[in-house]
Each structure stands twice: as structure tokens, then as C-alpha cells.
Amino acid sequence: MAKKLSMSNGIEQNNKLGRSYWNKMLTVFLFLLIPTVLLVIFTYIPAANMIGYSFEERDQFGVNVTFVGLKNYKTVFTTPEYFAAFKNSLYYLAGSFIQLALALFLATILCSKIRFSNFFKGVLFFPYMINTVAVALIFRRFFQKGDGVTNTDGTLNSIIALFGGEPIKFLSTEGLVNICLVFVSIWRYIGFDLVMFIGAIQSVSPDIYEAAELDGANRFQVFKYIIAPSIRPIILLQMILAVKGAISVYEIPFIITGGRIGSSTFVIQTTETAFKFQKVGLASAMAVVLFLIIVVVTIIQKLVFKEEK
């Protein structure tokens, strides 16, 4: 490299540098053109619109627009329906923590001396791969209570009947419906956490476990002093993602119940407000509120991880 430079004279070098500068700028321009244009048109302009619209009353076509100030935000925070949707996200949040604990428990079992561990891991992970709509339909049937004419009892009620119990209206009992939906969400997503935890546990060098074994550490000590610290960052990350996930739940409740019987979520309400009731202003305000919550959670995430390091 040095040889080459010393060989070329000053002018040539200057030309080369000049040409390479323009080459560089051309590359930067061409390579970034499409992503930048897409980012601006489909992320930043809609985001700016969202903030603007949230102070207006408007429909999807933008024909009748009136400026209403903070009225939309007031509606979001004072209408009981919308507040109930926030309350529902607590079910999902609690569910996510149960899911994390269960996944951690199963991951430690799977990383111990066990036969067919890959088979078990595969089975437990597979629901994560299944199409969301398929999962939702499977569980619509799973929790069904038959009406005796067009439908029979679903899987769960059949099991209950097997033990001589009375069928239960799982999906049309307030409160219970949310628990059922959270169950579906755990069923579907636990495999993801499981794979993350197994990955983290296995990233610890086997030598460390061997050393612990030689020192006579018991199972609990190994978990507390070796496994737990190594997966701490992953647990923290999953906990924060759980919060973001819990306030953004959409597909599973939308397809299974359509948000009826008090099972609606904030995102279901946002989209219905926008596309069914054509209240784009109010829906924008709801989207802004969701965005602000996510920002706050993300700031907490950054602070927590900074402390970790």
C-alpha cells in the first residue's frame, strides 16, 4: 500500500483522491436513495400526519376537516371503553411474565441431561411458526361451547365433559375470555422465549459447569450463580419486549372474538376507529398515545441496560 502511494506523483494522487471522493458520494447517493425515499414517504410523512391529524376531526378522505385542539386526546383518556382496553393489556402483561417464567423453567430442564431434548424443544417451539390466523381459528374452536344444533362442544369442553363437568362458555364470559386469549398468546409465543433462553444458557462455556461440578455445587447453586447471570440480559430484554407486546396486541383477540365481550385491545380500537368509524383524527390521537407509551418504555429499557453494563 505504502509502496504504491510513494510511487505515484502528487498530481496523479490528487486526481485519484478527487475521483474517489466523487465515486464515494455517488455510491452513498445511489445506495441510500431508495431506502431514504421509502423511509420518508412511508414512515416520516405518515408520522407527521398522525401528529397533525390528532388535533383534527377528519374522515379517511380528508373532506371534512375541523381543528379541534386537544379534544381527541381528552376523548381517549375519558371514554371508559378506551380505558378498558388499557386494562386488558394488563392481562397480557401478566401473561407475558408467566410465559417468561415458564420458558425459563422449561429451558433449564431442556439444558440438563435429557433424552430427546431436541424433539421436545422442536415441539414446544413449533406453534411460533404456525400462521397467526390458523392459531386463532384453532383456538376459536378449542374454547367453543356447542349450541347443540350447528356446533358441538370444542376441545376443551369435550375434555371437561370427559371428567363429567358442565361445559363452560369460555369465549362469552367477561374476564374469562381474556384469560383464554392470554393462554393462546402464551401457547403461541413461549417457544420463542424458550429458544432465546436455551441459546443464552448454552453460550456459557461447558468448562464453567464442569468446574462447578468439581467444586460440588448443587443444582440450585448452578442455576443461581451460573445460569441466572448469563441469561440476565436476555430476561431483561424479553421483559421490556413483553411490555411493548402487551400494549400492541392485535391479531389473536381480533380473530377469535373480534374484540367483543370486553376483550378488545387498544390497537383493535385504534384500527376500528380509523377504518370502521372513519374517525381518523381520534384514531391518530390513539396512535400517538401508543407511540408515547412505547417511547417511555424504550427510554426505561436504555436506562436499565446502561446500568447493566
Added chain:
Amino acid sequence: MDGFGANFSYDVGDDGSSKGARFKRGLFTFLKYAVLVIACLIVFVPLIVVFLGSLKNNTEFLSSNVFALPTAFEWSNYKTAFIDGKVLLGLKNTAIIILISCTGTIITGTMTAYVLQRFKTLFGKVLKAAFLLATLFPAISMQVTVYRIMNGFHLVGTMAAPIILYVGTDIISIYIFMQFLDNISTSLDESAIMDGANYFTVYFRIILPLLKPAIATVLIIKVIGIYNDFYTPQLYMPSDELSVVSTSLYRFMGPYGAKWEIIFAGIVICIIPTLVIFISLQKQIYAGLVNGSVKE
């Protein structure tokens, strides 16, 4: 990484010399397997019922227990789901969208990552921050206003709408590529430039091949994500002809609302490709998801 469970364990403790200790150890092992078997049953039971139900005819479906085996295999359910239910069309459309979106993401994503990671320009820094900020926008809620823009470009009701969104708003992929490039020494591309190669050549000949493992990670995350997405196609492609797997299954609830055996057949059809892919690419999928999530 795999097969860890087989040749190594953190399971330490006594040698099992005394009778009580051996019993305790045996009980512990039994409990471990019991927990795993129960967990697997919870996964299996809802799925087995779907498979059994998909093979029953309507009368049998309504009269038999959900766990009862079908007396005669009713393959016509599959035919109905495949053709009338447009699952076949859904699979085709999904495949087209996945193919174009993944190609687009990989090309634009690797190019962006290359420029942002290797050339420290002011614009690059600003763009990097803009991408980071964009990850915070709630994807589904954003459609409230994205819809209007899509409509303005007359893209609603075309495959271009979801494809643009999958390619254009995929920031995680760019981050995975950048993270990966961070760990690749710059000496290789620098010396190529010194030897007179231009940046395009460096990108195609050096950067792109080196990014292969990262591309695999992105592909896995992307394919699972698009295959499972319901909201985007539901909003932007409402017509029957543009059904994807998710939306064609969702539409089953209308005409076949009470015919679970047909819905079940549709579900089985859409699970089979997933199962085949999962079994053949298991290790890559796990690795892809683990690598992808650490970058969040």
C-alpha cells in the same frame, strides 16, 4: 451448539451411592420428563383435534367426540378448502410477496448497511438516527395514516402495497446487517479499493458474499414475519383474488363459519409447508432468531 444436552449437563450432585439419594435422583428425572410430556401434550392436543376433524364429514363432525377417529376419510374437505377456499391461490400470492419482499430487503438492506457502516458521512449519521427512531413507531397503528398515502399512490388493492411496506419499513434487517459488518475487518475492502476496485465491485464481490450468514438470519425472520402477517394484507388487499394464506383462512369464517371440518382442512394445508420448512431448517431457524433478537 446443538446436542449440548446429550454430551453435557449442568446436572451435578451426588453419585447416587445411597439408596435414598438414588431414589431422589430417579424421582427428579421422572418429574423432568413428566413436565416436558405435559407441555408437549398442551401443544399437541389442539393440533391433533384439527387434523382428526379435517377428515370427518359434516354429519360425523357434529355427532362424534372431538377425539374420535374419523370412520371414513373425507378428503373432499381438502378439495373444498384448496379450491373454493382459495388456499392454493393464497399460497401462490404469499410466495410471490415473500420472494419479491425478501429480494428487495436484502438488496436495499445490505446496500444501506454497507454505506452507513463503512462511510462515515453526516447524512449517513442522520439517516441512522432516523432509522433508529422509526423502530419506535407502532406498526399497526401507523397504518391509520399510511393508508391515506398508499391510497394517494393508487396502491391500495395491489400487491405493491404490502411489498413496499415489508421492504421499506424493515429497519431491524438493516441493523442486523450493520452489526454483522461491524465485526468484519475493513482491511479487505480497503485493499480492494487501493487496487482500483470501485465501490460497486467491493459491494458485490466482497461485502455481499461476506454477509451471507446475516442474510440467512434476515431471511428467516422475514419469511416467518410475512407468512404470519395478517393485518397488512387484510387492509391493503381486500379482494379475493389477492388472498394470501392468512387472509384466505380468515375469509373461511364467512361461508364456512359453521363448517369446522373445512376450516380445519384449510388450517392443515397451511401448516404443512411450515412443518416441512421447520423440520428441514430447524437449526438455522433457531440460530436466526437468537442472532436477530440480540440486536433489538
